[in-house]
Amino acid sequence: MAASCRLKPLSCVAVSGGTHGNEMSGIFLAKHWLRNPMELRRGSFAVTPFLGNPRAIEKCVRYVGRDLNRTFTTEFLSSTEAEDEPYEVVRAREINQTYGPKGSAQAFDFMFDLHNTTANMGACLIVDSEESLLPMHMCHYIQTHYTRSPCPIYLYKLPGEETYSINSVAKAGLTLELGPQPQQVVRADLFTQMRDLMACALDFIELFNKGTVFPAFEIEAYKITGRMDYPRYSDGEISAMVHPKLQDKDFLPLNPGDPIFQTFSGEEILYEGNTTIYPAFINEAAYYEKKVAFAKMEKHMFSIPGLQRE
């Protein structure tokens, strides 16, 4: 990678709340911004807020037909209308039409996506990979300027995997994943935290647009390597819970031999991997059906080149 990169200023920026219809911080923030759009304006740009999945929001469920945030792949975006297709496929095409098309020159410059998790992940910043220069600089700026809590960086893209998330339709994106918060609940502390993180991110864009030079840096981030399912009975029902010693320990080291599950009868199940990992999304409500008890993460240091506008 070059020691420094130049990118165009960001003029078209959007933020989605309610990509999942029961994650309330972003839903109430987006609704608040739709009533009070001034809060999303800066000198050089303004952010367009929108509700990701309005039908799911109305029912206060994660999704109606299928997970919207797994629907932004070529397969779904290029599909033709069909009568029995899930609502989210229709909605993904709409969003791609409005803020994309994905991969095109017309696509929005940047999209924020606001989420909550039941896991104890704090103020987590999710980026597709460390190669996304502008988002990595944004994370660095947030970590430096938002000092009320740590903001771990989660790199979600597995090698060779196609991007599938809502903000992959824009040229770049950042997902805020705040927790722990139960589904269908809005906590004032997390609402305020999400709003402050957004304000900090917009300050970064404003500085970038106005020509600030951001030097190269080294940064720690967690990169996904795989996922761990729950132990299950032969009928598919889970047979064990996340171990109390692992519960709430997102982004802390898990070593070979450490307990990870406890069966309903009380037996411990130990981690059999060969290396230390850093679990995240531990005991996330929505991931039972995805067969994910936690995401397996490695901790790395990355060298990020400098950045300034063209």
Place this chain on the structure above:
Amino acid sequence: MAASCRLKPLSCVAVSGGTHGNEMSGIFLAKHWLRNPMELRRGSFAVTPFLGNPRAIEKCVRYVGRDLNRTFTTEFLSSTEAEDEPYEVVRAREINQTYGPKGSAQAFDFMFDLHNTTANMGACLIVDSEESLLPMHMCHYIQTHYTRSPCPIYLYKLPGEETYSINSVAKAGLTLELGPQPQQVVRADLFTQMRDLMACALDFIELFNKGTVFPAFEIEAYKITGRMDYPRYSDGEISAMVHPKLQDKDFLPLNPGDPIFQTFSGEEILYEGNTTIYPAFINEAAYYEKKVAFAKMEKHMFSIPGLQRE
């Protein structure tokens, strides 16, 4: 009230898990007991475990058609089959047939009901009223013998209100309401706590059945006096969140003038009542649709007469 009462020994005892299909401690406990029934046996009796709302459990939602735990009133229990009636009305009649009929001599002697809340209510014991002698003795026994955490007593019946809960079909009942736990999540710590509380309650029944004399006592309990809705916009949408100073403060005193809500723009809304109350079910996920931000409780001391078996 008499200074001491004699009641028949308890032979028919049941426990429902999954009366709400997304409250996971009771669901996984009931399923565990259905696989391992010995855990619910004592010398003088055995408990029958069952799944309260199987269809809701399968979908991992609170209910399919209407809240099952508000369906055990004369209106629903005496209704005749209709094609368009909600599933839970059918299910309530089934449960009433099996474990009741409500108010009859054939009804089960006792029913436990296992719940979770997203509110910070700890190991809460819910009884209809302080006049329910055997459940109050059971609560007293649990408070004395289960010492890992406080077990506040919540008296749920408003004056003049008909009982509507699932365990009202039995002659007496106790509801365990453990939190905080997100919907659709099972935490090992709360699972173990619920199992231990049940074991303690069964020990009490065994002692009672075997002739132990339980003397009169004084006990503190929280009695509901009403419910507080969220502030709302004219379109019905909520316009404020539970205030961060009230969040997680279940069963702690709330005084006139204390903040209770924070609008999405950041203004405080203060409590305008005349007396100190003790809120509970603060920010419970399932109560947004019931228009309840918290239950208003009074704290009282009650004198409970002695108890022994006939």
